[in-house]
Amino acid sequence: MKQYDIVIIGGGPAGLAAAVSAKKNGVDSILILERDKELGGILNQCIHNGFGLHTFKEELTGPEYAGRFIDQAAKLDIEYKLNTMVMDIRADKVLTAMNREDGLFEIQAKAIILAMGCRERSRGALNIPGYRPAGIFSAGTAQRLVNMEGCLPGREVVILGSGDIGLIMARRMTFEGAKVKVVAELMPYSGGLKRNIVQCLDDYGIPLKLSHTVVDIKGKERLEGITLAEVDSKGRPVPGTEEYYSCDTLLLSVGLIPENELSNGMGVEMNPVTSGPKVNESLETNIEGVFACGNVLHVHDLVDFVSEEAAAAGKNAAVYVKTGVGKRSGGHDIVLKAVDGVRYTVPVTINPEHMEDSITVRFRVGNVYRDCYVSAYFGEERVIHRKRQIVAPGEMEEIKLTKEQLMQYADLQEITVKIE
Amino acid sequence: MFDYDVMIIGGGVAGAASARELSRYKVKACVIEKEEDVCCGTSKANSAIVHAGYDAAEGSLMAKLNVRGNQMMEELSRELDFPFKKNGSLVICLHEEDMPSLQTLYDRGVVNGVKELRILNKEEVLEMEPNISDNVYAALYAPTAGIVCPFSLNIALAENANVNGVEFKFDTEVEDIKRIDGGYKLMTNRGVYQTKCIVNAAGVYADKIHNMVSEKRIHITARRGDYCLLDKSAGGHVSKTIFALPGKYGKGVLVTPTIHGNLLVGPTAIDVEDKEGTNTTREGLDLLIEKAGMNVRNLPMRQVITSFSGLRAHEDDHEFIIGEAEGAEGFIDCAGIESPGLTSCPAIGEMVADIVSKKLGLQKKEDFIATRKGVLDPSTLTKEARAVLMKEKPAYGNIICRCEMVTEGEILDAIHRPLGARSLDGVKRRTRAGMGRCQAGFCSPRTMEILARECNMSMFDITKSGGNSKIVVGTNKDTL
Numbered sequence: 087m088k089q090y091d092i093v094i095i096g097g098g099p100a101g102l103a104a105a106v107s108a109k110k111n112g113v114d115s116i117l118i119l120e121r122d123k124e125l126g127g128i129l130n131q132c133i134h135n136g137f138g139l140h141t142f143k144e145e146l147t148g149p150e151y152a153g154r155f156i157d158q159a160a161k162l163d164i165e166y167k168l169n170t171m172v173m174d175i176r177a178d179k180v181l182t183a184m185n186r187e188d189g190l191f192e193i194q195a196k197a198i199i200l201a202m203g204c205r206e207r208s209r210g211a212l213n214i215p216g217y218r219p220a221g222i223f224s225a226g227t228a229q230r231l232v233n234m235e236g237c238l239p240g241r242e243v244v245i246l247g248s249g250d251i252g253l254i255m256a257r258r259m260t261f262e263g264a265k266v267k268v269v270a271e272l273m274p275y276s277g278g279l280k281r282n283i284v285q286c287l288d289d290y291g292i293p294l295k296l297s298h299t300v301v302d303i304k305g306k307e308r309l310e311g312i313t314l315a316e317v318d319s320k321g322r323p324v325p326g327t328e329e330y331y332s333c334d335t336l337l338l339s340v341g342l343i344p345e346n347e348l349s350n351g352m353g354v355e356m357n358p359v360t361s362g363p364k365v366n367e368s369l370e371t372n373i374e375g376v377f378a379c380g381n382v383l384h385v386h387d388l389v390d391f392v393s394e395e396a397a398a399a400g401k402n403a404a405v406y407v408k409t410g411v412g413k414r415s416g417g418h419d420i421v422l423k424a425v426d427g428v429r430y431t432v433p434v435t436i437n438p439e440h441m442e443d444s445i446t447v448r449f450r451v452g453n454v455y456r457d458c459y460v461s462a463y464f465g466e467e468r469v470i471h472r473k474r475q476i477v478a479p480g481e482m483e484e485i486k487l488t489k490e491q492l493m494q495y496a497d498l499q500e501i502t503v504k505i506e
Numbered sequence: 507m508f509d510y511d512v513m514i515i516g517g518g519v520a521g522a523a524s525a526r527e528l529s530r531y532k533v534k535a536c537v538i539e540k541e542e543d544v545c546c547g548t549s550k551a552n553s554a555i556v557h558a559g560y561d562a563a564e565g566s567l568m569a570k571l572n573v574r575g576n577q578m579m580e581e582l583s584r585e586l587d588f589p590f591k592k593n594g595s596l597v598i599c600l601h602e603e604d605m606p607s608l609q610t611l612y613d614r615g616v617v618n619g620v621k622e623l624r625i626l627n628k629e630e631v632l633e634m635e636p637n638i639s640d641n642v643y644a645a646l647y648a649p650t651a652g653i654v655c656p657f658s659l660n661i662a663l664a665e666n667a668n669v670n671g672v673e674f675k676f677d678t679e680v681e682d683i684k685r686i687d688g689g690y691k692l693m694t695n696r697g698v699y700q701t702k703c704i705v706n707a708a709g710v711y712a713d714k715i716h717n718m719v720s721e722k723r724i725h726i727t728a729r730r731g732d733y734c735l736l737d738k739s740a741g742g743h744v745s746k747t748i749f750a751l752p753g754k755y756g757k758g759v760l761v762t763p764t765i766h767g768n769l770l771v772g773p774t775a776i777d778v779e780d781k782e783g784t785n786t787t788r789e790g791l792d793l794l795i796e797k798a799g800m801n802v803r804n805l806p807m808r809q810v811i812t813s814f815s816g817l818r819a820h821e822d823d824h825e826f827i828i829g830e831a832e833g834a835e836g837f838i839d840c841a842g843i844e845s846p847g848l849t850s851c852p853a854i855g856e857m858v859a860d861i862v863s864k865k866l867g868l869q870k871k872e873d874f875i876a877t878r879k880g881v882l883d884p885s886t887l888t889k890e891a892r893a894v895l896m897k898e899k900p901a902y903g904n905i906i907c908r909c910e911m912v913t914e915g916e917i918l919d920a921i922h923r924p925l926g927a928r929s930l931d932g933v934k935r936r937t938r939a940g941m942g943r944c945q946a947g948f949c950s951p952r953t954m955e956i957l958a959r960e961c962n963m964s965m966f967d968i969t970k971s972g973g974n975s976k977i978v979v980g981t982n983k984d985t986l
Contacts, residue, residue: 121905121908169904171905171908171911173911184896184903185903185904185906186896186900186901186903186904187903188903189892189893189897190889190892190893190896190903192584205943205944205947205948206944206947208811208812208943208944208945208947209812209945210735210810210811210812210813210945211810211811213734213786213791213810213813215785215786215787215791215813216785216786216787217784217785218784218814219968220970220971220975220976220977221969223949224944226947227946227947227948227950227951230951231951231978232982234951235951235955235965235978236981236982237965237966237978237981238978238979238980238981238982238984239977239978239984240978240979241979241980241985250808261983262982262983262986263982263983263984263985264985301788302785303785304785306782306784307969307970307971307972307973307974307975308974308975308976309827318540323788350739408521471548482585495772
């Protein structure tokens with residue numbers, strides 16, 4: 087059985103940044119396993135620009151952004167296998183994988199970084215009633231057909247869900263000659279970034295209907311039309327508000343789900359809110375030496391933050407490999423609690439002994455809040471109290487904690503993050 | 507002057523089973539199907555249950571064929587290599603006052619010849635199935651009930667018939683039938699055919715076909731059933747098929763594991779006018795979720811991966827009509843095949859073949875091939891055997907559908923075997939590619955590429971399920 091110090095599952099932005107960082111932190115024996123035919127993950131089909139503003143201080147397309155990391159990985163001689171599907175990971179870090187060239191093979195890893203990304207919620211998961219004709223796509227599938235295959239999925243389009251991919255696809259479909267009639271969003275607020283609403287809908291006169299959903303799908307072979315209705319505060323359609331739109335295409339951008347089937351299989355403990363692993367300050371799961379980063383951990387808005395998070399995971403995995411098992415003694419875990427409008431935090435625990443000088447705690451809120459404060463309480467004491475004009479579920483939030491700060495609270499058990 | 511000895515109208519399980527049984531004889535036979543593939547109507551959207559046989563009325567044809575079909579299924583699944591499992595079923599009785607109804611089912615089962623039936627008390631039920639509602643009073647346990655892959659069953663029957671010489675014509679719809687000397691003339695959208703015999707296995711359209719030739723009218727109602735399919739992570743919620751006892755709350759819905767490890771909840775029962783009306787409705791889906799929760803607790807309905815509906819071919823008297831139609835010699839009905847039609851299909855095929863062979867005086871073949879191998883699922887192989895397979899055929903090392911772990915090798919097999927797949931749904935029914943939790947989000951563009959390459963089609967000709975169900979409509983900027 088082949089052995090590697092660090093095996094990274096996924097060669098998308100998270101896996102690449104983790105690999106580069108692990109290598110720079112002194113580990114040579116690294117292998118990336120990628121199921122697609124090239125590195126870069128979903129960025130390869132994201133041909134729009136807007137990537138890299140934080141990381142590279144310039145505006146790149148998805149493939150360009152991925153290219154920067156692929157180049158770095160190449161310069162650092164990081165080993166990878168393409169078209170390779172990981173079938174199973176055991177808790178003792180033996181992976182079973184498969185590809186055309188090697189057939190079925192096993193690898194023993196000292197550390198594993200989970201970077202499998204996420205998938206889109208489907209029509210089925212929403213249980214939208216109606217017929218099941220051709221012409222209903224998740225926004226990402228349509229994006230692949232248009233951007234990678236040059237195929238136009240349809241000519242008259244309705245989009246359900248205002249997630250970022252849906253917004254980007256509204257603009258893309260318009261560019262390619264389709265008519266996007268409306269974007270409907272179940273919630274009273276958009277799930278995407280504000281800048282995408284402006285640049286992808288407003289600039290092209292595409293209406294966004296908040297608090298609306300699809301209540302019927304018509305067409306037996308190819309989609310013929312859909313019925314939209316307004317929903318009440320509990321998300322139930324309001325009778326009498328139905329409005330029919332003829333269209334041959336319905337794109338769904340209704341949420342992303344971290345792909346944690348492998349993590350579940352090896353016994354990684356999950357956070358039901360994020361559907362991603364529960365991790366500590368080192369982005370390490372409940373299984374020692376197994377780390378997670380990127381969209382498999384929690385769904386991000388910006389790839390720049392994925393890269394940043396993944397670099398931390400890569401570094402921590404390198405430290406783990408070099409110090410060896412059992413280094414995590416000393417200190418104690420402080421539990422992070424998400425309450426009052428904060429849905430979750432990543433990480434869920436921090437051990438000040440093991441953390442870097444500072445740590446970024448990322449979270450999302452459950453609703454739109456205006457003129458509010460993002461607060462963190464160390465036990466009973468309010469330590470962070472930051473004024474915000476607006477926070478929204480579509481934009482990830484963060485607070486920074488320093489080691490110095492935490493060390494001042496010797497017996498601190500709990501930090502509460504909330505919106506006030 | 508006759509094109510065929512027998513033409514079978516309909517490529518669902520009843521038609522395919524009849525074709526397969528007829529192919530034991532020296533006969534020139536043809537199945538005509540209006541869709542692009544077999545298994546496109548009632549046979550593809552149902553509960554996938556192999557019923558024990560206590561439901562149908564004593565002495566009915568339905569009861570007889572149900573019990574016989576149940577007994578035949580296991581052997582058939584070995585012969586034709588399709589997934590089948592005897593998982594057993596429970597009919598849940600929630601109220602003491604409904605016990606007479608449960609007893610009636612038991613008694614009827616005994617009369618119908620169902621073996622091993624038992625009435626279990628609450629403790630026994632909960633021990634067997636911990637997720638049954640605490641309100642359970644008793645249950646009827648039928649160990650002979652099972653679950654089957656309806657697609658594989660239907661496709662296996664059709665492939666085996668085809669290998670044994672039965673022709674299949676797809677996208678061919680019967681427009682009219684005329685009596686001619688010694689047989690019939692079928693007018694279709696793809697030409698006229700003359701045949702000595704007709705088998706009418708047209709599902710929800712069996713009344714329309716029947717009434718083209720017989721004065722004694724029959725009437726089939728399309729009775730829609732909505733279903734929700736849950737992720738495999740919910741598949742272990744129950745291990746047996748859980749039926750509700752029809753009682754004061756009306757007919758309940760079933761909760762069952764599927765043969766592939768998902769959980770299936772349904773169906774509703776709504777009569778519809780449109781024989782193609784397979785649209786689910788909000789009311790239907792809400793109703794079934796509510797009803798399913800009565801017998802099984804903590805159903806993880808957040809794990810629904812898709813919902814669908816199927817149409818039962820409900821005959822007014824709720825009985826199978828199998829036999830020569832009145833005043834129409836050589837026209838054999840195989841109509842009103844609703845539940846337990848899937849269970850009964852092996853026995854239906856046997857009965858139809860018996861009638862037709864006697865009618866035409868057919869002789870058995872010596873070279874009938876009784877077995878067929880299904881699409882090879884490499885995950886069923888040992889590691890060593892799988893390694894050998896991948897060495898010989900590297901396509902088995904290339905995963906296309908991530909959710910169901912379907913390889914390119916399986917998709918190639920599905921395309922190139924007899925009556926091979928021509929559409930995304932055709933591939934899906936043969937390999938499960940696209941049937942998983944992401945519902946073809948990742949794999950459909952890749953499956954399209956394989957179909958285009960292997961069938962020498964353009965991406966623009968690839969359909970979801972034939973006809974006008976094209977996946978893509980043109981190229982980028984083609985109208986600009």
